[in-house]
Amino acid sequence: MGDSQYSFSLTTFSPTGKLVQIEHALMAVGSGQTSLGIKAANGVVIATEKKLPSILVDETSVQKIQLMTTNIGVVYSGMGSDSRVLVRKSKKQAQQYYRLYKEQIPVAQLVRETAAVMQEFTQSGGVRPFGVSLLVAGYDDNGPQLYQVDPSGSYFSWKASAMGKNVSNAKTFLEKRYTDDMELDDAVHTAILTLKEGFEGQISGKNIEIGIIGADRKFRILPPTEIDDYLAEVE
Amino acid sequence: MSIFEYNGSALVAMVGKNCFAIASDRRLGVQLQTIATDFQRIFKIHDKLYIGLSGLATDVQTLYQRLAFRHKLYQLREERDMKPETFASLVSALLYEKRFGPYFCQPVLAGLGDDNVPFICTMDCLGAKELAKDFVVSGTASESLYGACESMYKPNMEPEELFETISQALLSSVDRDCLSGWGGHVFVV
Numbered sequence: 001m002g003d004s005q006y007s008f009s010l011t012t013f014s015p016t017g018k019l020v021q022i023e024h025a026l027m028a029v030g031s032g033q034t035s036l037g038i039k040a041a042n043g044v045v046i047a048t049e050k051k052l053p054s055i056l057v058d059e060t061s062v063q064k065i066q067l068m069t070t071n072i073g074v075v076y077s078g079m080g081s082d083s084r085v086l087v088r089k090s091k092k093q094a095q096q097y098y099r100l101y102k103e104q105i106p107v108a109q110l111v112r113e114t115a116a117v118m119q120e121f122t123q124s125g126g127v128r129p130f131g132v133s134l135l136v137a138g139y140d141d142n143g144p145q146l147y148q149v150d151p152s153g154s155y156f157s158w159k160a161s162a163m164g165k166n167v168s169n170a171k172t173f174l175e176k177r178y179t180d181d182m183e184l185d186d187a188v189h190t191a192i193l194t195l196k197e198g199f200e201g202q203i204s205g206k207n208i209e210i211g212i213i214g215a216d217r218k219f220r221i222l223p224p225t226e227i228d229d230y231l232a233e234v235e
Numbered sequence: 236m237s238i239f240e241y242n243g244s245a246l247v248a249m250v251g252k253n254c255f256a257i258a259s260d261r262r263l264g265v266q267l268q269t270i271a272t273d274f275q276r277i278f279k280i281h282d283k284l285y286i287g288l289s290g291l292a293t294d295v296q297t298l299y300q301r302l303a304f305r306h307k308l309y310q311l312r313e314e315r316d317m318k319p320e321t322f323a324s325l326v327s328a329l330l331y332e333k334r335f336g337p338y339f340c341q342p343v344l345a346g347l348g349d350d351n352v353p354f355i356c357t358m359d360c361l362g363a364k365e366l367a368k369d370f371v372v373s374g375t376a377s378e379s380l381y382g383a384c385e386s387m388y389k390p391n392m393e394p395e396e397l398f399e400t401i402s403q404a405l406l407s408s409v410d411r412d413c414l415s416g417w418g419g420h421v422f423v424v
Contacts, residue, residue, distance in 0.1 A: 099328070100325060100328050101321045101324050101325060102320070102324035103320075103324070106313060108313075109312065109313060112312070
């Protein structure tokens with residue numbers, strides 16, 4: 001790239017007006033495992049591939065989908081260790097909000113604060129941007145919400161989105177399948193079908209992860225047995 | 236003389252049927268000398284939330300400015316008004332921040348929550364919340380106010396009757412307190 005002179009200093013703009021480090025961070029995301037989220041009329045579902053480096057890895061110890069609060073969950077594509085740092089900070093921010101207002105933090109506010117953290121790391125000395133994009137799914141007084149947060153710190157609300165390796169195929173598939181009045185169960189089926197599209201190998205409850213939140217406002221990570229049930233329904 | 240009695244104040248809030256009333260006296264004094272008879276102690280946070288602050292007048296004004304600031308930021312960020320319960324938690328947290336050098340104020344909050352359910356509460360100067368279903372009082376005339384409210388209050392009053400009740404309770408109590416009086420401000424929502 002002609003920008004190579006500017007490509008390793010984070011805090012210097014290239015002449016084309018890009019921060020090349022952020023572009024590289026997005027590449028890191030783009031080579032991560034596929035993850036996606038779908039907002040239904042009565043809830044949100046997020047899902048990801050869980051390809052482990054070897055069959056010797058204990059898959060029950062790996063959890064890519066995590067809770068930020070009881071009613072907000074998150075999944076990532078990109079570097080897992082970076083996502084853990086972000087989730088840890090966000091959990092703390094959510095609790096600080098509760099301590100001040102005795103009210104659960106609205107999803108949009110938590111996403112704003114997480115995005116602010118990610119942006120800080122694009123404008124400080126001696127740090128690098130986070131190599132993850134997050135999909136945040138939550139249910140609050142404004143209903144079900146799905147947000148994507150990028151390494152640059154920008155965030156968007158989506159009806160359905162995908163990130164990672166298979167992003168373009170997954171998004172095309174979602175565009176075709178998405179309807180505004182989808183129920184949560186239909187959304188889970190659609191999520192599974194979308195993952196299946198780009199999946200190498202045999203899909204099962206052990207190599208994908210699904211998290212859902214419904215009107216009960218409790219984010220739940222589905223156990224492998226339940227995922228297998230959904231898979232059977234989809235067949 | 237206690238620092239809370241330096242300026243003199245009387246505040247009362249009452250719950251009615253889908254409405255609330257909050258009233259205060261208007262005297263600002265420096266110990267025994269009256270220096271103003273139009274001092275504002277009740278402030279609007281938003282259309283359905285009012286806060287009254289009794290105690291040291293300088294802290295009343297400073298605390299109100301801090302709270303208005305926090306609420307405006309909240310409105311800008313979250314694009315909605317604060318619920319009364321949330322605001323009460325915020326006031327409590329702000330007061331406790333100054334645990335070892337407090338604001339010499341006792342706030343009285345009154346607001347309408349979702350579905351216009353009235354909410355009132357009071358706090359001591361360190362932020363200990365006291366929720367009530369009927370009325371709350373604060374200030375140098377608080378003991379008289381307790382007595383007056385206890386006898387005059389009825390649940391589920393309509394706004395007009397609530398106005399009469401709270402005004403009578405306030406006026407008769409401040410008459411028995413030399414540090415508060417000179418009329419009253421009443422807000423009924």
